[in-house]
Amino acid sequence: MQFPYGLSDFGKLIRGGYWYLDRTDRLAILEAMGDQLIFLRPRRFGKSLLLSMLEHYYDLNRADRFDALFGSLAVGRNPTPLRNQYFVLKWDFSLIPAYGEIADIEAALHRYLNGCLTQFVADYQDHWTREIQLHPGDALASFQSVLGAVHATPHRLYLLIDEYDNFANEVMMADRPGSQDRYQTLLQGEGLFKSVFKAVKAGAGGLGVDRVFITGVSPIVLSDMTSGYNVGEDIYLLPQFNDLCGFTESEVSAVLRQLAGEGGDWSADDALATMRTFYNGYRFSEDATESLYNPTLSLYFLKALAHQGRYPRRMLDENLAMDRNKLIYIAQLSGGEELLVEALSGEDQVLVPELVQRFGVADVLAAVKDEPFMASLLYFFGILTLAGLTSFDECRLRIPNLVARGLYVERLRERWLPLTESARELPEATRALGQRGDLVPLAELIEQRYFRVLSNRDYRWTNELLVKFAFLTLLFDDRLYMAVSELETGRGYVDLALIVRPDKRRFQVLDLLLEFKYLSLKELNLTGEQVRERSREALAELAPVAKKLDEAEAQARAYGAALKERYGFAELHAFAVVALGLERVVWRTLKVG
Secondary structure (H helix, E strand, C coil), X not given: CCCCCCCCCHHHHHHCCCCCCCCHHHHHHHHHHCCEEEEECCCCCCHHHHHHHHHHHHEHHHHHHHHHHHCCCHHHHCCCCCCCCEEEEEEEHHHCCCCCCHHHHHHHHHHHHHHHHHHHHHHXXXXXXXXXXXXXXXXXXXXXHHHHHHHCCCCEEEEEEECCCHHHHHHHHCCCCCHHHHHHHHHCCXXXXXXXXXXXXXXXXXXXXXXXXXXXCCCXXXXXXXXXXXXXXXXXXXHHHCCCCCECHHHHHHHHHHHHHCCCCCCHHHHHHHHHHHHCCECCCCCCCCCEECHHHHHHHHHHHHHHCCCCCCCCCHHHCCHHHHHHHHHCXXXXXXXXXXXXXXXXXXXXXXXXXXXXXXXXXXXXXXXXXXXXXXXXXXXXXXXXXXXXXXXXXXXXXXXXHHHHHHHHHHHHCCHHHHCCHHHHHHHHHHHHCCCHHHHHHHHHHHHHHHCCCCCCCCHHHHHHHHHHHHHCCCCCEEEEEEEECCCCEEEEEEEECHHHCCCCCCCEEEEEEEECHHHHCCCHHHHHHCCHHHHHCCHHHHHHHHHXXXXXXXXXXXXXXHHCCCCEEEEEEEEECCXXXXXXXXXXX
């Protein structure tokens, strides 16, 4: 099987015999939804391929290739009356540079749009009955001339706009002086970007533009454009389009079983469980009944299986590494780091009355950022996702999967324990635990450095949660593990489980489970100095400590048995861990097997 990883050209995909997940059955529904549609999804979620499919389906120049392109797909068996009826013009705003002076950006925009229009005129040259004037320095005048020629034919224009908000995203994430001023100049008032969308709106008023389909990541530009383009219909939260981009579990499972039939030293069931943990979990509608797999990450994984016969070494495709910048941006806002902690502390912890759907760049860069605002931004970026509604009609938001969780952990670890302070100690400590079950080096690192940092954070920690975060952020390593916090076992929630990836079991790596408890110095009736002076063995024998260790051990054994049954490993190394204030850590080691 050939997987179209990184391929967004529908024609090349079909001609090359690549695997394609058919969504053409939605074309009739899309047509019925309206003439000007806006569809938002996170980066690398298949939006460009969707636009390419629309382009090939509606393009009147490709009518003679309809059977070759769509004959084997759902719409080929039941085409809509609009197939191959349009001139198709496509703009990709990610190709327009978002830096430089205003004059430079405007000139680049004119050049890009004129280039698209020049190619458009050439592609449909046999249809023109009216002369078209292209103006090198004025793409809007060129567009008006093209629309006049379109209007003189029996056909109309279908305009596709990809990454319409790319410039806004670049402005938000970039730390360049004057970025916000340049953005406002281009998109507000009578700015050029706003004028482009005003021209599209005017063209749809009987001047040749019949349909428009716009994709992007967030609704930021829609807010800033206001009257520039206020005729688009938002379809990105509707349940019938939840899986317009993205794969369902049944679809992923079917592909894995077909691949497994072609041979390979891996199990389809294990591969599905791994993909579910790392890539599943996205929901884009409050009423969606099924979660989705990230399509780019799934294709990255499937291509590795097909070509190399094994899982990819790293579960995060580095093409998605830019999502780190989104978390860096949120973390530095007032209350942003607290939101990341809240999201990471357990499932469905982030609650907002509703998603904030209209906000401009000025709001993002300058306004007060409350939690609904920041959480909504993370939703559109794909780093939080919908998880249903509460009994009070609030939106539950959660981190969708382990890849996204890894981005959170990485960001918080960088803020709390700079690599310069732990470049040598942390790898040695995690190796000691992961290979030999030796918790001492990691405990000493946490006691001597990490507790000091975390205790100064302005959070409403439960102290047990603080201990869990110390271990979670230091031990998270998707290269070897499926590291899961608050994993449901049927008997409760495991504090932290580090389950070896199925493809890594040939290495000397231990499955780990940690259960955490906390005792304050007041409960111990000891000072911090007294706790620091005593040995771990002596501290573990104190009655309050022994009691907490017994509680943690009982939970660890119960959860460990459930995990062993679920994952089928031979032996689990478990730890009952008790933190004594923010001074020391004591534990018992036990094996479940």
